[in-house]
Amino acid sequence: MSAIYRIHINGIVQGIGFRPFIYNLANSFELNGYVLNDTNGVYIEVKGNEDRIREFIQRIKSDAPPLARFDDVSIEKPDYKDYTGIYSGFEIRESRSTHGIPSVISPDISLCDDCLKELFDKNNRRYLYPFINCTNCGPRHSIVRDIPYDRINTTMSCFEMCEECRREYNDPSDRRFHAQPNACPECGPRLEFRIDKKNPPSPPFLKGGTKGEFSEQKEKPIKTTISILKQGGIAAIKGIGGFHLACDAENNNAVKRLRDSKRRSNKPFAVMMPDIETIRQFCYLTKDEDLVLNSPARPIVLLKKKHNISISDSVSPENNYLGAMLPYTPLHYLLFYYPLTHDPQPITPNFKALVMTSGNIFEEPIAADNKEAVQKLSSIADAFLMHNRDIYMRVDDSVVNVISGQQLVINSQHNSKLKTLNSKLVIIRRSRGFVPEPIYMGQDMPEILACGGQLKNTFCLTKGRYAIMSQHIGDMENKEAAEFYKETLKNLKKTFKVMPKIIAHDLHPNYWTTAFARQLITHHSSLISIPVQHHHAHIVSCMAEHGLKEKVIGIAFDGTGYGTDGNIWGGEFLIADRKDFIRFAHFNYVPMPGSDAAARKPWRMGLSHLVHTYGDGAKELIHKIFSDRIQENQLNTILKMMKNSINSPLTSSCGRFFDAVSSLIGAKDLATYEGEAAVKLEMLAETKCYDTYNFNITDGFPLVVCTKQIIKEIIDDAKANLPVSVISAKFHNTIAETILTAAQMVQKKHNLDKVVLSGGVFQNSFLVKRTAEKLTVSGFEVFLNEKVPSNDGGISLGQAVIAAEHF
Ligand SMILES: [Zn+2]
Ligand SMILES: [Zn+2]
Structure with a gap:
């Protein structure tokens, strides 16, 4: 029996190879029809043998790409008589824009294993190319200007694909099919390296370069950066969501100098290590922590430090923990594994650990623009390793903690039983790798802007059944953070097409966010303001995550x-x-x-x-x-x-x-x-x-x-x-x-x-x-x-x- 089905899927389905997956699956079942991205998610129409369609739907659920997340799936079987389309095969159609609940743009994703292999494959055309990516990996949220998620709406739009890249992009059987940031050394972004020409950095690095006097050097940017870091220098390195300030974590003088010039506080620095084995040399590691470190979000994970390790004490002074992460961009991998000798891929990494701290001064937001970075960080950095792919949305590294599970003996009156508490992933800073993944609320919400607090600020927008949390903005006392807040709000409102009617804010009369809420209400009389007590908001944030609606002890x-x-x-x-x-x-x-x-x-x-x-x-x-x-x-x-x-x-x-x-x-x-x-x-x-x-x-x-x-x-x-x-x-x-x-x-x-x-x-x-x-x-x-x-x-x-x- 022949039938038609319309399938609509909401969740994380864009930018993760979902359409090619559907395309290949439909072809394997010999179904006709099409798949497209729209602002509501992914829309599929299939025509063919009904049993096969049913199995096809099953397989969508069971075999979806690893990064897919389904929140809502609706399946409709329209009357066959209504069917007007004639399909000779299955095709991937152009994205379309509609109004409704937002589609979900994937967060930025760490380099996948296939791309990592190519990166160090001498015979591959992307050998040592720092911007290699595919549909399973690479920048997403940080480069998206608008939805739907297509190249034209990203900061990659200025790079015209070469013939070979375009072929990959258009071939549904290729793993770069519709990979929006697809690029190669021929056509894609390039590195830029700057050092202080007048005062070439060399040991004993006493100060950063003179403001604005950094000049470009075209030769061997990665190699030179490695050499500067090895000698104890500090480099500002452009990542996915902003700049890092980097130095060799085993070099005590370098770490101290970075701490003195950057922060003047004891707040721990994060370190990046080349692989899990190296992390294990310095930290105790549970299975769950290993999993989280390796997850596509690649967050900083707080790990228990071992004693007498070679990492400088100044990395996390007076702290039993080390915030560690694995490399997540091709450039990071190149810093660790760039062949300095003729060995095609060194087995011993160039560093055991690099300090990788947000490129900012004190608690300002992370720097993301090249010019701005040189201006702000030149008093700290001895060199700049950057590139010409723009960061549209700044996102800091996320920070998490895994509270390990434990077994408890529960004594009741008659017997005792064993209960296992599961390990919990606790998010301390929610940014890169997590944002803008919306939180599914399970019920329709009016459109709201919740302004957040004063310190460690984030704001929240709601639309349809989703809550969209901004990335970590920072401490609102600071002027730059206020600018970042407004810029991010504008972006997320646009991307998710939210027009808030309600403004929720804290009760504190002196919070910047309270003043901001008042200002909005003064200018737009139709807006409704709802003040919320701080600790009630804490408790309800947790209730909402767990779908709790009844009364609780908070x-x-x-x-x-x-x-x-x-x-x-x-x-x-x-x-x-x-x-x-x-x-x-x-x-x-x-x-x-x-x-x-x-x-x-x-x-x-x-x-x-x-x-x-x-x-x-x-x-x-x-x-x-x-x-x-x-x-x-x-x-x-x-x-x-x-x-x-x-x-x-x-x-x-x-x-x-x-x-x-x-x-x-x-x-x-x-x-x-x-x-x-x-x-x-x-x-x-x-x-x-x-x-x-x-x-x-x-x-x-x-x-x-x-x-x-x-x-x-x-x-x-x-x-x-x-x-x-x-x-x-x-x-x-x-x-x-x-x-x-x-x-x-x-x-x-x-x-x-x-x-x-x-x-x-x-x-x-x-x-x-x-x-x-x-x-x-x-x-x-x-x-x-x-x-x-x-x-x-x-x-x-x-x-x-x-x-x-x-x-
Ligand atoms: Zn990849
Ligand atoms: Zn190319």
């Missing part, structure tokens, strides 16, 4: 967020659904002397907690603990500030509580980046210790988790010379215990047993493990953010979902 722990009472919240126990929340408990309020400055000076929080705990009796202790480290007059100034309530807002922040403890036990008094003191405290924690401190929960509404007893016992432990590693572990266990106790109180009263953990504090793996363990053993179901960050990089998703409920 634990939102972070550094700071504006509360409905005007205080700074951050240690919040909520009962929440997607629309509203009740704050049923919080950590007690303490002053935060100097407001935001307290986050950079954890000792101030230590002082604040001592005064809160001991009142007038704190004086002697303060002297004893701090007199060696902090000047007397500074201590007195802060004490006076708190006493007279000058610039000392009240906070229930759990992040600041961690800061206080870190300082009180002498781990960290000053933080060069947000959360450094808490990170140090986590690094110290003794994993074998399960002891806890005592704490009280005071009656009332909301309940207050009192920190006084915890501080007292910590001070006693310190006096008794208990190792800081044990104190740290006990403190972590205690925080987990407060969560369990509070959850049990709610369970009793409201019969809720789903616990959602969100907020930056839950990037602390030690705390997450201990908390999940306690909750699971007691019969709770635990939910963590997995698709968006649990830090402020995820709140825009929560804002959007809450706003949709209020619309």
Whole structure:
């Protein structure tokens, strides 16, 4: 029986070799018809034997290319009489533009194995060509100007394909069929190398080049870059989503120089290593971490460092972890494996590890434009390795953490059973490799712009059944970040054809994003603005990821967020659904002397907690603990500030509580980046210790988790010379215990047993493990953010979902 079927697929189906896959599959079943990309996804019409069509549909689902993701598949069988098309075979038709829910453009994808082989194959016409790609790999999001995803809508449109490339592009049996960035040394992008001509870089590299005096050198760009890096130089290297600043990670002087000139903080640098075996030399590696490192997104994965390794300590100072990634562009592979001798492909890589940190100064957005990069980075870099393929959308490297699964023995009254907690992929920065992959929401949403927070900002747009999260934008205090925000918003609105009617924003009156939302509303009176509480947004971001719609116990722990009472919240126990929340408990309020400055000076929080705990009796202790480290007059100034309530807002922040403890036990008094003191405290924690401190929960509404007893016992432990590693572990266990106790109180009263953990504090793996363990053993179901960050990089998703409920 002959029949016609129309199949419409939504999801990640563009730019990943999906149409050629359909073409070949249809031909193998001898079906006629066509396939095309439209703004709604991929549309297929087939005519032929009905049994075969059914099998064809099965095979689409089972054999799709590895990068495909199906969200919605609709299959229609129109009446045969309506059928007017006459097909003599199966064809791939031109893309068409329609209105509706957005199609999904794939994120940028790491170099595939086939292309890698060709890259180092002496007989291949793309031998050592840094821009080799195919339908399974290469740049996507970063080069797309508009949809549908066709070459004309990308930054590759200025390169006219040569005859051979065009043949590949037009041949459905070729693996470069409709590979939009297809190119070769004849017709494609080229490298550009610049060094400071007047002051040719050579050891001992004391400074970068003079501004604007870099000139082009045409000979052997990759070889020269390798040689500069080997001698301890710093190179700015253009990647897929922006520039990296690179140096040899085993060269202590080079790393130190990069740290001094770039950041002036202890924030860890990421390193790139040539292969998994090398990573294993420096880090402990689980099977799951191996998988994530090798995934097409190629994120930076935080891995436990081994001891006494040859990588410079300045790469991640005072940190047990190393942020490592594998090469993901052909150029990266060439840096590691470019043949310096006559050996066609060296077996020993040129480097074991390269620092590859975002090409920016301090917390500015990553530089992406050649001219801009030379201007901004010339005081740091000794040389520039770049190219003439433009980056349209800047995307930083993504950062993830794999919290390894564990087995728990659950004791119930009658028997004990073994439960395995799955490993969790925790996203810390969601950018390259993930963006702009939309998050499927499972229900239609009105069109919303959720503006996000102030630090680690992302924004979120919704359309149809999708939430589209922007890449990591950065800290909004900074002018450049504001420009980047506007530029990205314009781009994503256009690409996904979103016209927001609702603007969701944080309650904080001084956030840049709040001001931005207000400005939009002033200029467009038809827009509706919906303010959203920060910690509610955290919890709902996680609920939305897991499709939770019912009431849950929401634990939102972070550094700071504006509360409905005007205080700074951050240690919040909520009962929440997607629309509203009740704050049923919080950590007690303490002053935060100097407001935001307290986050950079954890000792101030230590002082604040001592005064809160001991009142007038704190004086002697303060002297004893701090007199060696902090000047007397500074201590007195802060004490006076708190006493007279000058610039000392009240906070229930759990992040600041961690800061206080870190300082009180002498781990960290000053933080060069947000959360450094808490990170140090986590690094110290003794994993074998399960002891806890005592704490009280005071009656009332909301309940207050009192920190006084915890501080007292910590001070006693310190006096008794208990190792800081044990104190740290006990403190972590205690925080987990407060969560369990509070959850049990709610369970009793409201019969809720789903616990959602969100907020930056839950990037602390030690705390997450201990908390999940306690909750699971007691019969709770635990939910963590997995698709968006649990830090402020995820709140825009929560804002959007809450706003949709209020619309
Ligand atoms: Zn490829
Ligand atoms: Zn070509």
